[in-house]
Structure formats: C-alpha cells, structure tokens
Amino acid sequence: MGDSEGSVRGVLAANLKRVRAERGLSLSELSRRAGIGKATLSQLESGTGNPTLETVFGLARVLGVPISDLVDGAPTGGVTVVRAADVEALSGAGVDLRPLRRIESGDSVFEIYDQQVRPGGTQDSAGHSGTEHTVVQAGRLGVRVNGCDVELGPGDYVGFDATLPHAYTALGGEVVRSVLLLHFRAEQRLHVADPHDG
Structure with missing residues (x-):
C-alpha cells in the first residue's frame, strides 16, 4: 500500500496528531513520556516513519487510548469484509x-x-x-x-x-x-x- 492516507502510516500520522492535540501534549512531551525520539515521532506524524508494533503499543499506552484509535481509519457501515x-x-x-x-x-x-x-x-x-x-x-x-x-x-x-x-x-x-x-x-x-x- 505505500504512504497513501489509507495506509497504516497515513492513518497513524493523522490519528497521532489528533490524539496528541486532544491530550494537549507537545511533540517533546509525548517523546519524553513514551521514551521515543522526537525525530521518530515527527516522522510518524508526517507519515514518513516506519511504525513498529512496540512503538504503536507504547504510544497508545502513554496516550491512554486503544490501539485502534491510532491505526484504524473511519468506520464503515453494512457488511464488512477485511481481506x-x-x-x-x-x-x-x-x-x-x-x-x-x-x-x-x-x-x-x-x-x-x-x-x-x-x-x-x-x-x-x-x-x-x-x-x-x-x-x-x-x-x-x-x-x-x-x-x-x-x-x-x-x-x-x-x-x-x-x-x-x-x-x-x-x-x-x-x-x-x-x-x-x-x-x-x-x-x-x-x-x-x-x-x-x-
């Protein structure tokens, strides 16, 4: 899938920025709390980073949200098939x-x-x-x-x-x-x- 908005990278970038803003956290403060480098976080928020499982779980834990708040796109109605x-x-x-x-x-x-x-x-x-x-x-x-x-x-x-x-x-x-x-x-x-x- 590349770096389109529908990719994990694209969805994570948008959701991470939104949740961080909702929590009132600066990039520096989130970096400190999560133990993740500020440059790495900046790349994740711009959609150019390479998110690992450990990074996503760590961010979800620090932000106090389910993992899906960070990696899921908009929900769809009707029958849902995921290949x-x-x-x-x-x-x-x-x-x-x-x-x-x-x-x-x-x-x-x-x-x-x-x-x-x-x-x-x-x-x-x-x-x-x-x-x-x-x-x-x-x-x-x-x-x-x-x-x-x-x-x-x-x-x-x-x-x-x-x-x-x-x-x-x-x-x-x-x-x-x-x-x-x-x-x-x-x-x-x-x-x-x-x-x-x-």
Missing part, C-alpha cells in the same frame, strides 16, 4: 499483527487482530491497558503472563489483564496463527499515564 492481504501488518520482535476490526459497544471498545507469532523470537510487552484474549488457530504458542507460563495449541484460549507484563513465543519452530481480541472499557481509556509522575 488479510489488504491489511498492513504492524511488526514487532516476534509478532506480525494485522488490525482487522474495531467494534464499539456501550462503554467498551473491542479490537480484533490476526496475530502471527514468528519462530525464533519472543514478543515482550511491559503491559498496556485493556484485557487481552487470544485463540490459537495453528501451531503451539507459549504465553507468559506476570511470570506464569502456559502452552497453547490449536483451539486453545488464554485471557488476562493486559496491564501485566506478558510475552508470546512460537514453540516447535513453526509460525503460530492466532486471533487476538483486545477489550477496553471506558475507564481504561481515560487515564493518561506519565511514568515520571510519582
């Missing part, structure tokens, strides 16, 4: 995450992702807002949540408080295909965290 080949992946150290759908219901936001965990790497997260749900479709997935390890196979499910430190690892040398559902309640979206505040 995997048409969705750019956000890639991290061990995971490729394709945002498929954002659903708003009452005071909740649900985000649905196609998640592929690559062998040979681990995707670590220090934690972010929301509740995380994963259903494995193919392969064997190692999940660590706050020091507790579980192993999942096809059809298995795990759910946990996403504010806890967690990690995903593909076991057995093959890609793990899974569906990731993130659930955010209204109260989880309101707090803007500043790790430097005492």
Whole structure:
C-alpha cells in the first residue's frame, strides 16, 4: 500500500496528531513520556516513519487510548469484509499483527487482530491497558503472563489483564496463527499515564 492516507502510516500520522492535540501534549512531551525520539515521532506524524508494533503499543499506552484509535481509519457501515492481504501488518520482535476490526459497544471498545507469532523470537510487552484474549488457530504458542507460563495449541484460549507484563513465543519452530481480541472499557481509556509522575 505505500504512504497513501489509507495506509497504516497515513492513518497513524493523522490519528497521532489528533490524539496528541486532544491530550494537549507537545511533540517533546509525548517523546519524553513514551521514551521515543522526537525525530521518530515527527516522522510518524508526517507519515514518513516506519511504525513498529512496540512503538504503536507504547504510544497508545502513554496516550491512554486503544490501539485502534491510532491505526484504524473511519468506520464503515453494512457488511464488512477485511481481506488479510489488504491489511498492513504492524511488526514487532516476534509478532506480525494485522488490525482487522474495531467494534464499539456501550462503554467498551473491542479490537480484533490476526496475530502471527514468528519462530525464533519472543514478543515482550511491559503491559498496556485493556484485557487481552487470544485463540490459537495453528501451531503451539507459549504465553507468559506476570511470570506464569502456559502452552497453547490449536483451539486453545488464554485471557488476562493486559496491564501485566506478558510475552508470546512460537514453540516447535513453526509460525503460530492466532486471533487476538483486545477489550477496553471506558475507564481504561481515560487515564493518561506519565511514568515520571510519582
């Protein structure tokens, strides 16, 4: 997809500027809070940066918004079909995450992702807002949540408080295909965290 307004880069650029302005944060202040270089943030806001999974999750955490507030375009009505080949992946150290759908219901936001965990790497997260749900479709997935390890196979499910430190690892040398559902309640979206505040 290139750098068009419909690409992940283009959508992130527009949404990041909007959310940062709504929060009343300067580029410098967001850079400080998120631990991301000001030049990198400037590139992301101009649509020329290369957003990683870690960067997008980190920005969402600091801004106090669901990930889809940053990477989703305008919602559409009627029947929604999302082709995997048409969705750019956000890639991290061990995971490729394709945002498929954002659903708003009452005071909740649900985000649905196609998640592929690559062998040979681990995707670590220090934690972010929301509740995380994963259903494995193919392969064997190692999940660590706050020091507790579980192993999942096809059809298995795990759910946990996403504010806890967690990690995903593909076991057995093959890609793990899974569906990731993130659930955010209204109260989880309101707090803007500043790790430097005492």
